[in-house]
Every structure is written in C-alpha cells, then in structure tokens.
Amino acid sequence: MSEPRELPARIVVAGDGPLGVLAAIALRRALPTTELLVLAVAPDPGAFAERIGTALPFTNRLHDRLQVSEDELVRQAGASHRLVMRYFGGGGPDQQSAAGYGAAVDPAMTTAFAKEWGGGPRNAGTTAPPRSLGEVLAGAGRFAPHSGEPGSPLLDLDYALRWNVPAYRQMLVGMAGQLGIQHARADIRGFMPDVSGGIASLVAEGMGEIAADLFLDCTGSRALLHSYLPEARQIDWHDMHPTRRIAIAEAGRPMLALEDRATLTPLGWRWELAGRDGLQSILGVAGDAGDEAIHAALGAPPAQIVPFSPGRAEAAWLGNVVALGDAAARIEPFGGIAQDLAHRQLALLLELLPGRTVDASERAEYNRRAAMMADRAADWIAVHYAAPAAAKAFPGLQQSPELARMLDQFVRRSRTPIAEDSPMLVQEWGAMLQALGMPSGESLLSAAASGDGSETGRAFAQKAEAALAAAPPYGEWMERML
C-alpha cells in the first residue's frame, strides 16, 4: 500500500532576489502548511537577474500558475510585451531578421507535416519563416494580449515579457508578505552538515542555527549553500561560450516597442531591451577589450562591467539542497534565456517536490532533467556564436553534440531535430536560426509538396490582416491598462 509522504515542515530559501521570492511564493502555493523562511544574504555582484528583467514565453505560464498577474506586472512592474527579437549582423553586416514565439511562427506551415503524420510532439522539418504574425504586428505597432476567446486571430501568437526588476521584485515581495512568508536578513556564517550529503542547518548571523528539511540556494553565482557541499562539482562552458565580461549601459530613454534587438559587434552580441523605464543595452564581451572598444560596441559608456564565468553545477540538487538560477547554471542573461532556465528549474522542482526526506531516485531524475535543460539553454546561447559572421569573429568554439546535430540538419536540410527539455519549440528554433542568418538547406518534403506556396501565402496574408484588425495600437492598449 502506497503511503503519502510527510510534508516538509520547514523550507529555507537563501537569497531574496526575484528568483528567491518567486520560489518562496511557488512553495507557499504548493505547501500551505510548511514553514517558509526567505533569508536575505548580501547581494551577489554577479547576479544579472537583479538587473535584466526579461524571460521567454514559459515564464508567462509559470506566473499565471502562481497567480502573478500579467495585468499587474504591466501596472506595477513596468512590464511590456516582446513579440519578436530582431537580429542584426549574424549573417553579415547588412543582414537582419526577426524571430517570434509560438508554434505558429512558421506561416509556411511546413511543420504541419510532422503534426499530421505523427500526431504528437514530433520532429519537424521546418523552413524558417520569412515572416510571422509577431513580426507583422510588431512592425505595425499593434498588439493586445488575447484573453483566450475562441477564434481570436491573436490566439496562436506567443510573446515574452520584459519588466523593471526592482519593481517586479517589490511586487513579488508584496505578494510574499500577504502570503505570510517570513523574511529575514542575515549573513550566513556556517553550516551543520547532515548524514546524507546535505545540510542539517545553517548558522546565520544573529539568528543562530536554522534547521530545515529542504534548502533552496537562490544566492546567485556564488551558490553559497551548494558550493559548501563536498559533492559540488562544476561543468565548465568556457570552451563553448566566449563571453567573459558583461557590460551594462545606463538606462536610455523610455520606450514602448514590441521588438527587442540583438546586434553582433566585434566584442560579442549587444542586446537592447525596449523597457518602458528606459532602453537597456548590455553587451557580452569576449577577450580583453579595453574600455574604449567596449564603449564603442555598447554604443554608450558602460555603467558597469561585471566578470562572467559560464558553466553549470554537475548536479544542481545535492542532499537536501537545490540550487536554482545562477547558483545552478551561469548562463549569459541575454534574450530572456537565463530567467527562462531558472523558471523552468523551479517548475521542475514543483513537479518533483520531495517530502520531508528526499528520495535518491527523484533527486537523480531532477538532476537528469535539470542538466538537459541547462545544456539546451547553453546551446541557445551558443547558437548566437555559430551564426556565420559570429563564427568568423569568434573561431574555435566547441559545440555540444546536440547543437552540432541541429546546426548540421538545419544548414543542410532546414530540419530542426527535437531535443528533450529544450527551452524552445522546434519551430521557434527554426525561426531563430533563420533570423541569425544561418543558411538553411532544402527541405525535400517542402520541395516535393504540391502547389507553389501561393495558397499558404494567401492564407497567411488573411491571418495577418485579421490580426491587425483585432489588435489596437499597442500604446492605446497600454494607456487603457494603466
């Protein structure tokens, strides 16, 4: 007879950045009777999540599930919508193209082959889209998130959010307070190990020993808890990712736009997020460029330059300590991928939430899947340096076998193989590769398909027209919201 496991009596979340607070809210919703303590530790100088507020579409689903309202994010946290990321220069100096989100980013619908044939989440031979609904709407400056009404022409459209980080954190802290989550500020002075490779308690300045069944390490790249454990080992990504420093400019003028931009510079990719609180420019810096070169590539004087060391924990969950976010994987905080990864780790933890004691098999399953998630997120970054012009500028980078396979298949056949625990749908990968200026090979299935594509083209034009008619000017919608 199967017995219910005991509920954890107490969980300590170390780190009170946005991820720590969001994790605490998630745990409070899942475990209303468990005592929760968020321990604020001294801020991590390398914690980009504190500064760069954007993610990918998955985060919208997680927020929704945790009752973090998107409308309130717009009202209280300066949130706005990104329909496409426009890439400049991946394919050479004059190349530019935009990539959107969602399964329907491919108007040619060549992926229908896989869907109709397999009936499930199967491989797709994608021809990257020349256009997508997201691009059409972003170009026209029209958008409103659909409310799920059936038949809406905006239903297929997915999007990412960007937000103001301090305001976002403040909103989450407010929610956590209402949910009765304890919050204390104290530096960690030491740990008492337990017998199973974890932590029995931590010693906090002025608070004495704090025991718990489970500890979440949300302390950023220093991984204050995880790095204490004797089994903690790191996997180095230096040979795959060239960025060693990240330069951040002062916020520019406020913007309301449905598109963000990424531009290849001689030092690395520059990312410009159109924040309602100001344009945010950040640059991944490879090599040992001086301040002037950084200034030139960033397009503004750097307000901050932070060292960066890419890699991940071999096993993010050791004993009763689960590392989340930068504590588990240090990934360039660009285009929303780092937050996306952190949020998918959190969702995985909710799925495999342990009882008072941790079972070795579920920890192993968590680590197996979290490792795949992190590796595919690392591929997401690495793809940017595999773009033709980037590969010339940053030669000699290694690629994971999965990434090498995807690039090979895309370049020769326009096919994007499915990968387990990938941050994006195969259609989204296809769109991104195309936007990065990757040459795409011929899909035989598309070539052999009857018709010249004019019918698909007409159908897309109709959809685009309907979407434009249904969506108000984005500024108008925003004004109504506020």
Add this chain to the structure above:
Amino acid sequence: MSITDRKPVRVVVLGGGTAGWMSAAGLAGLLGPLVEVTLVESEDIGIVGVGEATLPHIRGYVERLGIDEAAFMQATHATYKLGIDFRDFGRIGESYVHPFGTFGEEVAGVPFHHYWLEMQRQGRAADIGTYSLGVMAALENKFRPPSADASLTSTYGYAYQFDATLFGPFLREHAKKLGVERVEGKVIEVVRDGASGDVTSLKLESGQSLEGDLFIDCSGFRALMIGGALEEEWEDWSQWLPCDRAAAMPCAHVTQEIQPYTTATAMPAGWRWRIPLQHRIGNGYVFSSSFISEDEACSAIAAAAEGTQLADPRVLRFRAGRRKSSWNRNVIAVGLASGFLEPLESTSIYLTQMAVTYLLELFPIDGKIDPRDRDEFNRLVDMEYDRVRDFLILHYHATERDDSEFWNHVRTMRVPDSLQEKMTLWREAGRVEKYSDGLFYDASWIAVYIGQGLLPERHDPRTRLPDPARIERALGSLQQAIRDQTAAMPGHREFLTARAERLAAVP
C-alpha cells in the same frame, strides 16, 4: 534547382508486405517527382501480416497520404480500437485496460494518480480505470471519436484493428496510383559494387535486374539485404523478451457486439491476443519455445479461443531485437528486417511508420547519402525501439505470477538499467520518468504499473493537503461524468453500422 530539372532518385523496395507498401506509398506520396519507386514482391512468398492492431499514429499516416478513412476501413475490415485489455498479467484473475487516453486530471500541479493512491489507501477510491473515459467506453463497447476541445470527451484517442494481410494490398493500389512500379519476381542475388560495397541492383529469377540508388529492405525476417548481403549485426533481446513464436488462428464472432479494444491474456508460456475485426476475430498465442512446444501452443490457442475456428493455427517464428544499424550503406531496413518487438502493445506498424517518417525527413538529397543523415536516422530508430522495448519488458517483469517456469523466469530476470531506473523512481516516489519524444507517455506507464499491481511505496506529500472528503467528492463526480458520457455514446457496432461506407461486404 527546380524540381523538374532533378533526376529522380531510384528507390527499390524489396518485399510487398505491410512495411514494403507503407514505405513505397509514403515515399511516392510525399516525395513525388523526386523519387522513382519500384517494389519487387513475389506471390510465392507469404507475408507475416499479423500486426492486426495499431496505435493512433496510423491515422496520421492514412490522412497524410490523402487516403479516405472509410475506404481504408472497408478494405481492411477495420474496427475502432480504444486500448488493450490486459488479463492475468500481474496476477491470475486480474485485468486492466491500457487506454489511448488519460486517467483524471492533475490538481494543483500534482498528477491525478497520486490523489488516487491516497484515496485508495483510505479505501475511498474505485479501480483507476473508472476514472478514464477511454477505459470505460471500451469496457462498455461504446465508440465515438473524441472531441477537439479540452473537455472530458477529448481525453482519449483511437486507432484501428484491421486485417494486416489486407492493408498491404490496399496500399498497393494506392501506391500504384502514385506511380510506384510493382515487379513480380524472386530475388536471387543482391549485386554490390566491388569498390564501395553499396548495393547496385537486385537480380531476379526471371533474369531481370533492378538497378537503384537506394534500397529499402522490407523482406521481413529474412532481411535479404541488411542481414544477408551486408551482414549488419543483430542485437538480440531474447534475454528480456523470450517469446519467439506465435500460433495465429482466426475465429468467427461469438457476440453481437464488437469490442472496441484488443484483449491480451497472459498464458503459462506467454500471452494470447484477441482482436475483433468486422467479420472475424484474430487470435494468437505468443509463446516462448523454451517453455512450450509448438504443438502444445497450437492446442492451447485452439482450446482458449472462442467461436468457430476459421482456419488451423499457423505458427510464426521470430526473435526480439534490432539491427545495430537499420541504415547501412545505401540499404535501409524497414519493418521486421530492421527489428522485431512482439505485438504486446501493437507497436509493429508504428515502428514501421516511424522509420518511414524519419527516412522522409532524412531522405538523401539528390540520392547522395550523407553519413550524418544516416547516423541521425539510426539514432532515432534506436531510440524508438529502445523505449518500446523497456515498456514491453515491464509487462512481464511487473508480476506476482509464480505458476509456471516462464513467469518465474521473467519475474526474476535482470532487466535493462534504463528500465530499472524507471521502476525505482516509480517505487520510491510514484513518479514517471519524463521524455518528450518516442512512444508511451505517463498515462501508459501508470496504467501498466498500477494495473499489474506494482504500487509505489510512497506518493506525493501534497495529497495530504486537501480535505479527503473533497477529493472523494471530486473522484465521485468524475466517475459520474464518465458514466454519463459513456451512456451517451453509441455502441461500437451501432456506430459502424450507421456508417456503412466503412463496412466490407459480408463474405
């Protein structure tokens, strides 16, 4: 290059069974002018054709090729299938249905089966099958296609039960319309290029020579090209799947109603299938010749099968395993030449379909084989086979049966590590290992684990949180909704009869 300028790739398919015609029709239908497909088959060589039950994926194949479902059902005497009823597997006298569908819904991020385990512990839950519309509709002999919305009526899927010996010929007619050339004859020699080792042509008894760029080996267990000529290694899995024979025997219907499901009943040295088609019922005993003789097995199936015997039992021989590489040089093995897994979960046609799908995705551009495409094909085919293999082994291993040598063997054997890990995760925490590609997701594993009495030791702690009376009420209303929906569905035969274009003429 415009499509009309290209020289079509010459594809020669060897073998006219299900795999041969599925490959030929798929290639000709979806690559059209890029290929020139010839299929060689011999009327003197029989086909295995026991794959009578299918998985829902087959619908994708039929639709994608633009085949009319009614014509297909009529030609193959097909009935609808909602799942498989497994009897006597975990213990003699117990049964469960593995549906093409789910059990309940997750609540607050916790999968349904954890709440069910908790309620069952408290003695407040019924059999888990009563919380699945797919299961209940099957057991009530009801059928209606699922809805496309997100409601309860969308929580199941369906496939077909058909006469596999008629499926090949049906596809043959379709394939010929698509331009596939059929050649009658026996292959006496596989001719290879001395330098490259590639196959260049097939020499027929008639003296005719079939030249090609690419050769598809659908010659069944004989594997004339992949096994015979190229000597591609076979990975043997009989230590885990010891059944190596089947005694097949058709019978007449005994009841008015046609079960919209396949029945698999465990036997002392294997199991037997019962597959209701439009006019007859397919029966067969899948057994291990190490534990029972062919004669004994034939007597056993004749004794066990209900209804008038329409033919004597016919014995088929096979072995579980797969080629180390299904694509070697310019030969691609599809179907039984590539691998064999016994029909316990009706995966044979699925595996063929997947191989054709991957071949279409990775088809050599202008006939030039890129080793990276070949590796990718082999990787995907291996993954499909390996995942199905573990799931099949579970049906034998998760048992309390100790009433025969056969069951003692499979109960106590050492299973692959990949399966052992899945079972440990289930036993310790009630969780199912997740993957997003391949066959058989959570609900399938849960159906077999629970159906065969392999219950976890512990389940999710969050099941302690809601008031048990509330969970009990929720389970009760789900059961009621399923009863109501099932009652509103037409009977399977009634549904078929109302669509006479799907029915073959009574012989």
